[in-house]
Amino acid sequence: MNRSVGDYLDAGPGFAEGEVIERIEAFRRRRPRLRDDIVTLAHGAGGKASAALVDAVFVEAFRNPQLESLGDGAVVALPSGERLALSTDSFVVQPLRFPGGSIGHLAIHGTVNDLAMTGAIPSWISAAFVLEEGFPIDELKEIVADMADAAAGAGVAIVTGDTKVVPKGAADGLFITTAGVGAIPVGRELSAASVRPGDKVLLSGSIGDHGMAVMLARGDLELEADIHSDTAAVSELVEVLLAAAPATRWLRDPTRGGVGTVCNELARSANVGIVLDEEPLVVQPMVAGACEMLGIDPLYVANEGKFLAVVAPDEAGAALAALHAHPLGAEAAEVGEVTEQPAATVVLRTPFGGTRIVDMLVGDPLPRIC
Amino acid sequence: MNRSVGDYLDAGPGFAEGEVIERIEAFRRRRPRLRDDIVTLAHGAGGKASAALVDAVFVEAFRNPQLESLGDGAVVALPSGERLALSTDSFVVQPLRFPGGSIGHLAIHGTVNDLAMTGAIPSWISAAFVLEEGFPIDELKEIVADMADAAAGAGVAIVTGDTKVVPKGAADGLFITTAGVGAIPVGRELSAASVRPGDKVLLSGSIGDHGMAVMLARGDLELEADIHSDTAAVSELVEVLLAAAPATRWLRDPTRGGVGTVCNELARSANVGIVLDEEPLVVQPMVAGACEMLGIDPLYVANEGKFLAVVAPDEAGAALAALHAHPLGAEAAEVGEVTEQPAATVVLRTPFGGTRIVDMLVGDPLPRIC
Structure with a gap:
């Protein structure tokens, strides 16, 4: 099972204040701990186990200012x-x-x-x-x-x-x-630390294409579908975005671990909440179908030609317009916003007004996709 | 057999002019050609087969000014x-x-x-x-x-x-x-192109320690000897050398393929002759003994804490004195000189006045030593 793990929350569109939130936040801020004696495939999946391995083995040994979670x-x-x-x-x-x-x-x-x-x-x-x-x-x-x-x-x-x-x-x-x-370039500063409540979360296109394309190409699933990897260089598209939205806070490509894991990493390191909206998230019908049949949440499937951007609220419109004008950004969308609470937590708002917590990827449903 | 291949030359301390030299030079200047359909261990050994693979596959595809033989x-x-x-x-x-x-x-x-x-x-x-x-x-x-x-x-x-x-x-x-x-640093220019006939070849210490240490550690030879890898960072020693000999032309660490192969690469790319002297080459007695028993020429054994330097003739003395003052350079020696002829060729002068051509490493007698 690699749907968002454990804790489902259904408190409606608003969040109750108080003890529940505090407990959730405390839980979220805990870095995953390494409990294994040997390396497992999950350690290479880019999710919780990877973070635990990186923390316990690499960051511990190599500690220096530049090294932020290898x-x-x-x-x-x-x-x-x-x-x-x-x-x-x-x-x-x-x-x-x-x-x-x-x-x-x-x-x-x-x-x-x-x-x-x-x-x-x-x-x-x-x-x-x-x-x-x-x-x-x-x-x-x-x-x-x-x-x-x-x-x-x-x-x-x-x-x-x-x-x-x-x-x-x-x-x-x-x-x-x-x-x-x-x-x-001089003057360009991107960091999780500059992310503020109220900022908008943009996604440059559809999700899950790469991971599912590789998974199906392996041929050991009894499933055929016309799914192509989205592998592409997004560097030109990033320049387009930064020209239109120079106050952009943070960028990240959701590869291993997918959008769900990457948003969790941001939420934890900036100590903010990320509220994602399910409705504007683009999942190609073939990808959605394959994920459904395999019981895999596309939020955890790797992408190789997409990025998430956190932009200033007043630049979100210009940013989206610029992305849409580039072939790689045609399906770009505003998919969420940054909130103060619940801190260190990612929440998905469904089109019906429900919410659920999106955790980091646990386990490795799609080994060796990059 | 990985002793210097084929062509032994015994023309005494001087070289005959004319057709023989011309033919040898033409042969030496030929880049090795890739004749294999599949990858073999020799392609990873750093010798002739590696050069052929790099030329035919990588340089061919990635061609750009910076890419000098991957x-x-x-x-x-x-x-x-x-x-x-x-x-x-x-x-x-x-x-x-x-x-x-x-x-x-x-x-x-x-x-x-x-x-x-x-x-x-x-x-x-x-x-x-x-x-x-x-x-x-x-x-x-x-x-x-x-x-x-x-x-x-x-x-x-x-x-x-x-x-x-x-x-x-x-x-x-x-x-x-x-x-x-x-x-x-500004003003520092090291390149094979700046190497000139008359320049001196220095070696920072003994050869063959790393390759033989790994080889014996593998335990599949019926041979035990107290040989330690020389693995070390030589960056500090390089600074010591460059301070004493600022006109230094070229540096190279003789890892895979050893001193023999690295000198050949220099001779070919600078189109000069390299005449090495056997006498000042330091081989630890244990390493020499193991090489002798295994039929391996220490000139082709990998090192991991040594470098070759080509220095201006008038700075060779200062360079050696500086190297000798550093723990990693205590056994540094002048091991040869750059000549105009035979171009693109490396020759070893034995203590008895004989000479033999030193080719690039052929085959891979010591797989996976780095």
Whole structure:
């Protein structure tokens, strides 16, 4: 079960003040704790278990000002004062090719998008390959061609790399790790800390396409549907948004863990409430149908060409108009708002006036989708 | 067989002019060609097959000014004119822990050293983990602690990262990919193109320690010897060298493929001859003995805490004195010189006045040493 876990709340459109809220907030603010002795697939799903692993193992050991929950881009300052973003992702998706893209596209788009979410102009990419002995060279060439295409489309150069080969059986075909670097224009400040109650939450398009496309491409479900990954570089669309809404507070691409998990991370780190509206959330009919049949909430399914933006209330209209004018933002919508209470909590408002709490993803219903 | 391949030359201390030299040079200048349909372990060894794969697959697809044979650090210029180095490496070493270090130390030292070889001040590191389901969390914590120690020692911060988990059997414990960024001080220009006949070749210490330490730690050879990896960050030692010898032309750490392969890459890209002297090359007695018994030439064994430097002839003395004053450079030596002929060729001069051509590494006698 990976629907929003546990605690359903049905207190109607308004929230009762007092003890109930306080208890919920206290619960929400608790960081997940690592209780495992061994690594499980859930630790790689981008949800609660991932956060617990990152906290207990990586943040604990590497603690420094830039390191905010491994998995985001870091912002660092050069001696000259110029600010750079640095980001990395490993890609282990199976199958390597799926409707709408391949591991090669993902490896570029994923890192380009992570950089764009910091406000940086993505510029340079490194690519490291772990290859399994016996992997066909022709297949490698095709994947590398996809990377070259994706890089050209995103305006980035793949400037350095590495190749390692492990014996047959020691890896699963190939894994690609990219890292990216870009400069952040002067004056651009995006952070969870700048998010304020009253701000609007925008989403650049439909949700769930990538995760479901890969899931179905795997072929081990008895389900066929014409679903294509949305893998794309959103860096150009981010520039369009920031030009129209320069006071934009925060950006994030809802990849592993989906919109539900990413909104929880924001709610916790900014200590605000996020109230999402179900009605404007776009889920393609095929994706909605597949999610329904598999009992998966599209709020937790990964996307690879979308982003969430928190914008100032008075810039939301201009932001949406600008997004709609770009092909990748045609289905952009205002999907929620930032509230003071319940702090550190994400709530979904249904079209019928009900509400339910949206937790972080628990477990991993869709392993290896990126 | 991984001794220097084929062509042995025994023309004495001087070289005959004419047709023989011309033919050798033409042969040397040929880039290795990819003839395989599938990936083999040799493609990951850092020698001839790796160069062929990189040329045919990666350079071909990603072609851009910064990309010089994937595997080095790239130097890029920011809009402000400030120059940055970006480098990446995947680490797949087995066993994960060996005398003198672990995959955690290597993952930091490897990337720090690659940056240092460009003249950059290594500053920020990203770390991406591919974990196999079932990997013990305690072992992960130890490796991560090694990374934190190595980073602290090298003066770099691990600022961002990623964690992916693959099902049991889809990876071999864990793989770590690091990328690193550092700024290059103004006026510092290191490149193969600046290497001139008459320049001196320095080596910062003994060779073969890392590769043989990992090889023996694997335990599948019936050979025991007290050999420790030399894994270390050489960035501080590089600063010491550059302060004493500011006209230094080129730096390179002889990791996979060893000193033999790295010198060949320099000889080819600068179109010069490199004449190495066997006598001053330091090989620890235990390493020399193990190499002898296994039929492996230490010139092709990987190092992880050493570098080669090509320095101006009039600065060689100052450079050596400075290196000797630092603990990591105590055994530094002048090991050769740059010649005009035979171009694109590396020659080893034995203590008895004989010479032999040193080719790039062929095959992979020591898989997964980094």
